Amino acid sequence: MLSHDHKKCINKSINLAHKIANSKAAKLTPQRLQVLRILLAGHKALGAYDILEIMREQQSEGQSRPQPPTVYRALEFLLNLNLIHKVESQNSYYACMIEKDVNEQHLAQAFICDNCGNVEEKIAETGARNLYEKADSFGFKIEHVIMECRGICASCQLV
Amino acid sequence: MLSHDHKKCINKSINLAHKIANSKAAKLTPQRLQVLRILLAGHKALGAYDILEIMREQQSEGQSRPQPPTVYRALEFLLNLNLIHKVESQNSYYACMIEKDVNEQHLAQAFICDNCGNVEEKIAETGARNLYEKADSFGFKIEHVIMECRGICASCQLV
DNA sequence: TATACAAATGTTATATTATAACATTGGGAA
DNA sequence: TTCCCAATGTTATAATATAACATTTGTATA
Ligand SMILES: [Zn+2]
Ligand SMILES: [Zn+2]
Ligand SMILES: [Zn+2]
Ligand SMILES: [Zn+2]
Numbered sequence A, B: 001m002l003s004h005d006h007k008k009c010i011n012k013s014i015n016l017a018h019k020i021a022n023s024k025a026a027k028l029t030p031q032r033l034q035v036l037r038i039l040l041a042g043h044k045a046l047g048a049y050d051i052l053e054i055m056r057e058q059q060s061e062g063q064s065r066p067q068p069p070t071v072y073r074a075l076e077f078l079l080n081l082n083l084i085h086k087v088e089s090q091n092s093y094y095a096c097m098i099e100k101d102v103n104e105q106h107l108a109q110a111f112i113c114d115n116c117g118n119v120e121e122k123i124a125e126t127g128a129r130n131l132y133e134k135a136d137s138f139g140f141k142i143e144h145v146i147m148e149c150r151g152i153c154a155s156c157q158l159v
Numbered sequence C: 001t002a003t004a005c006a007a008a009t010g011t012t013a014t015a016t017t018a019t020a021a022c023a024t025t026g027g028g029a030a
Numbered sequence D: 001t002t003c004c005c006a007a008t009g010t011t012a013t014a015a016t017a018t019a020a021c022a023t024t025t026g027t028a029t030a
Helices: A007-025 A031-038 A049-060 A068-080 A126-137 A156-159 B007-022 B030-040 B048-057 B066-079 B126-137 B154-158
Strands: A084-087 A093-094 A108-113 A117-124 A141-152 B085-086 B091-097 B108-113 B119-123 B142-151
Touching: A031 A049, A031 A093, A031 B142, A049 A068, A049 A093, A068 A084, A068 B119, A084 B066, A108 B126, A126 A141, A126 B108, A126 B126, A126 B142, A141 B126, A156 B066, B007 B030, B030 B048, B030 B091, B048 B066, B048 B091, B085 B108, B119 B142, B126 B142
Parallel strands: A108 A141, B108 B142
Antiparallel strands: A084 A093, A108 A117, A141 B142, B085 B091, B108 B119
């Protein structure tokens, strides 16, 4: 899935992140941006402690050694802005890869390769409509939807 | 959602469980049955340690105090037979409530009430088809699908 | 019946994921 | 300047899950 210009992809995402943060008067601090960048480095889902380790590797002189709450706070912030998503079925996190407008909502479907870890994110359309209709039919009010597909991606099937 | 005859509901599920286990030459031992019964007691999702606590309460003389692996082993067994499902977004487990035939597969959609904990399980039809089509479109081979809706159930909205 | 094997269970310890609680810092607003 | 509050730092611990090895139990078969 790295058939695209990933540097451009990252820059686009970071620009959008700044816009979204500004529009909500939320502060995309260096630390939060660092976590976002770590996730944007690849279209893979990483665990919180994987991210922590990378933060420690990237740690420069004079900075204090990051601790778990640091990661979880950044993740929470980014999740709230919908800049990242959590893969509930594996306790991991990936950067949103949907090209969207500021304020645009989207219901994500994640296709996670259990071989290489890549995540392909799609927008749920029909599938989501179906869920909301079904919920309506018995009076359930949906607050949050989780749609994840675990499996093997195209390139991993070739091997 | 307890507008049904729950004793009958439980018995039906347990009969089916025996049939499914037999058909796969899998042993539904007393311990495994105990865990299934605990989950069947209500249409709620319970955490592994909640189940463990109940097992300990139900512990009779001479039996040894159950430990975490005991619960997780039983859960794994029941998950494999599709007799229970995991709510990935809250690390909890509930008894399957789909009336199905032995050997019948189903793709579950769980509607979890964040107020009362009740789970309503539906079979994904349209939604699932949509997912598989989408996956096909970029060569992704789906092994397992997770569809969860978190929200508020009808009766909790009345309060 | 005796032996041997495998599945299930028991037991202890520990790994992994996540949060509570409180202290400190730093950048505006008044 | 003083105050406030959001952000970060720090320490400890909670919650979820599994590894590793010992023991039991049922049953196949020699
Ligand atoms: Zn997204
Ligand atoms: Zn792959
Ligand atoms: Zn089910
Ligand atoms: Zn409810």
